[in-house]
Amino acid sequence: xxxxxIAVTTEPVVSCGGEHEDCGIREVLDRIGDKxxxxxxxxxxxxxxxxxxxxxxxxxxxxxxxxLTVRRLERDGLVSRTVHPTVPPQxxxxxxxxxxxxTHLVKALADWSAEHRDGIAASxxxxxxxxxxxxxx
Amino acid sequence: xxxxxIAVTTEPVVSCGGEHEDCGIREVLDRIGDKxxxxxxxxxxxxxxxxxxxxxxxxxxxxxxxxLTVRRLERDGLVSRTVHPTVPPQxxxxxxxxxxxxTHLVKALADWSAEHRDGIAASxxxxxxxxxxxxxx
DNA sequence: CTGAATCCCCTCAGATACTG
DNA sequence: CAGTATCTGAGGGGATTCAG
Numbered sequence: 001x002x003x004x005x006i007a008v009t010t011e012p013v014v015s016c017g018g019e020h021e022d023c024g025i026r027e028v029l030d031r032i033g034d035k036x037x038x039x040x041x042x043x044x045x046x047x048x049x050x051x052x053x054x055x056x057x058x059x060x061x062x063x064x065x066x067x068l069t070v071r072r073l074e075r076d077g078l079v080s081r082t083v084h085p086t087v088p089p090q091x092x093x094x095x096x097x098x099x100x101x102x103t104h105l106v107k108a109l110a111d112w113s114a115e116h117r118d119g120i121a122a123s124x125x126x127x128x129x130x131x132x133x134x135x136x137x
Numbered sequence: 138x139x140x141x142x143i144a145v146t147t148e149p150v151v152s153c154g155g156e157h158e159d160c161g162i163r164e165v166l167d168r169i170g171d172k173x174x175x176x177x178x179x180x181x182x183x184x185x186x187x188x189x190x191x192x193x194x195x196x197x198x199x200x201x202x203x204x205l206t207v208r209r210l211e212r213d214g215l216v217s218r219t220v221h222p223t224v225p226p227q228x229x230x231x232x233x234x235x236x237x238x239x240t241h242l243v244k245a246l247a248d249w250s251a252e253h254r255d256g257i258a259a260s261x262x263x264x265x266x267x268x269x270x271x272x273x274x
Numbered sequence: 275c276t277g278a279a280t281c282c283c284c285t286c287a288g289a290t291a292c293t294g
Numbered sequence: 295c296a297g298t299a300t301c302t303g304a305g306g307g308g309a310t311t312c313a314g
Contacts (some may be wrong), residue, residue, distance in 0.1 A: 002243070005296075020151070024250040024254040025175060025176075025179075025243070025246055025247050025250055027250060027254055028246055028250040028254075029169075029170060029175060029246070032166075032170075033166060033170030033171070034170070035287085038162060038166060042157075042162075050295080050296090050297070051297080052295065052296080052297055054288095061176065062287075062288090063296085063297075063298095064287080064288075064290055064297095064298090065287065065288080067296085067297065067298085068273065071266050071273050072273055074264065075260065075261055075264040075265075075273060076257045076260055076261060077256060077257060077259075077261075077264075078257075083296095084240030086287075087294095087295090088295040088296080089294080089295055089296055089297085090270055090296085091295085091296065091297090096259075098253055098254070098256060101249070101253070101267060102249070105245060105246065105249050106162070108242060108245050109162055109165055109166070109242065110161070110239075112163040112165065112238070112239070112242045113161040113162050113164060114161060114259065116165075117161040117237060118165055119164075119214060120164070120213045120214060120215075120235075122214075123213055123214030124213060125212075126210055127211065127212040127214075128212075132253070134209050136209055136212060137207065171306090172306085172307080187275085187276090188275070188276055188277080189275065189276080199307075199308055199309075200276085200277075200278095200279095200309095201278090201279095201307075201308075201309085201310080202275065202306090202307065204276085204278080205307090222275095224275090224314095225275040225276080226275055226276050226277085226314080227275075227276085228275085228276060228277090
């Protein structure tokens with residue numbers, strides 16, 4: 001991956017057309033950057049889920065936040081919501097095709113995370129020891 | 138990209154070892170998920186920046202948030218901070234090798250965003266027309 | 275120039291209770 | 295089961311001020 005001595009890391013030009021405009025990154029980050037969306041997508045990547053099933057699969061999420069999260073994902077066209085007018089009610093959530101394509105991105109995130117989490121943790125410990133008084137968390 | 142009729146999208150197994158544990162995704166998301174980090178990284182991807190230079194390059198960011206952002210990035214070992222004890226003071230911020238590797242991830246984010254932003258925007262408009270009364274933003 | 279410190283607003287997550 | 299409605303506290307983040 002990295003050559004070694006010098007950081008010759010081939011660095012992609014990420015700023016859209018050379019300008020520092022907002023691209024559309026923020027639009028994505030506002031969605032996948034929040035606390036729950038990614039976890040929900042990861043769960044839905046394993047197949048269809050009902051509401052409670054989804055809530056149990058994502059430990060710690062509240063009813064309210066699950067509702068808001070799936071609503072926003074549905075609004076963005078990443079998740080489909082199918083209501084079966086039975087009694088008791090039954091609602092099925094599934095990833096759309098776009099939603100599935102997002103899992104590749106999440107995969108990349110997880111990979112990068114797995115590769116660097118130790119280094120990051122070490123760097124944090126070092127920084128914290130070097131800066132005993134600081135509430136930068 | 139997509140085949141067509143059916144969503145046969147080859148879907149990566151993103152959940153670490155098959156379990157729904159948190160992996161380390163959250164650790165990354167807590168960093169790149171926040172409002173400014175990505176924008177700062179994108180700017181620094183273009184080379185070394187001084188503090189004010191960086192602030193001017195990231196429109197809208199306050200002194201306070203820039204300070205906090207670069208501190209956290211430094212703590213995580215993504216950004217190096219070099220102080221030149223001159224007068225007036227001069228501080229240089231640069232991406233570390235790890236920081237550079239992150240730009241690839243951001244690139245992937247930008248690419249996915251560019252590819253789907255129109256579809257997402259359309260989906261949002263459709264959802265908003267179908268749900269006139271809703272403050273899900 | 276590069277910050278640190280303080281104030282303060284305002285969002286938003288969590289808990290709780292209620293409905294169909 | 296699958297939500298909605300309401301309240302409240304913590305915290306993110308902007309503006310401003312002070313310091314080296």
